[in-house]
Amino acid sequence: MDDALVESLPSRAEYVVLATLRVSGPPYRLFPTELGRTLLQTSAGITNTVDRLEHARLVTRVSAPRDRRSILVGLTATGVKMAERLFAAEMAAQQAVLAGMSAAERRRAVAVLRRLNLRFDALPSPTAETPPRRRPRRSAVADPVGRGKV
Numbered sequence: 001m002d003d004a005l006v007e008s009l010p011s012r013a014e015y016v017v018l019a020t021l022r023v024s025g026p027p028y029r030l031f032p033t034e035l036g037r038t039l040l041q042t043s044a045g046i047t048n049t050v051d052r053l054e055h056a057r058l059v060t061r062v063s064a065p066r067d068r069r070s071i072l073v074g075l076t077a078t079g080v081k082m083a084e085r086l087f088a089a090e091m092a093a094q095q096a097v098l099a100g101m102s103a104a105e106r107r108r109a110v111a112v113l114r115r116l117n118l119r120f121d122a123l124p125s126p127t128a129e130t131p132p133r134r135r136p137r138r139s140a141v142a143d144p145v146g147r148g149k150v
Contacts, residue, residue, distance in 0.1 A: 010053070010086075011052075013045075013049045014052060014058075015086055016038065017035055017053060017059070017073070018053070018058060018075065018079060019086070020038050021073065021079070021083065022075060022083035028075035028080060029072040029073065031072060032047065032050060032073055035073060050073050053079070057076055057078055057079075058075065058078055058079035058082055059073050059074060059075055059079050060073075060074055061073055061074075
C-alpha cells in the first residue's frame with residue numbers, strides 16, 4: 001500500500017463515513033442521522049467524526065435544499081478521491097489475503113459465509129420495536145396473602 005496513503009488513513013469510523021457517502025451516489029450527501037445509523041454512533045459521535053473529516057477538508061456541511069434548518073454532510077472533491085483510494089487499497093488488501101487460498105478454499109469460504117449471512121438476516125432486528133407490555137387487570141391479580149382477588 002502507498003506510504004502516503006497509509007499516513008493519511010482515517011479512523012475506521014471516518015472511513016465508513018467516506019465510503020457511505022461515496023456509495024450514496026452523486027452528489028454524495030446524506031443527513032448526519034443516516035450516517036449515525038450506518039456507524040451505529042450517537043449524534044455526538046457522528047458530529048465528532050464529521051468534525052474531523054471537515055477539518056481534513058474531506059467533507060463539508062451544507063444546508064438541505066428543502067429545509068435550510070437541516071444539514072447534509074457531503075464529500076468534497078478531495079473526499080471523493082480519498083474514498084476511492086481507500087476503497088481500492090482495501091480491495092487490494094482483501095485480494096492479497098485471498099491469494100493465499102486455493103480456488104476450492106475460496107468457494108467453500110463463500111458458501112459458509114452465505115449460509116451465515118442468511119442466518120444473520122433471519123434474526124430479529126435488535127432495533128425493532130417490541131410490543132408494549134400489557135399490565136394485568138387489577139381484578140385478575142390474586143392476593144398474595146390468599147384472601148381472594150385484589
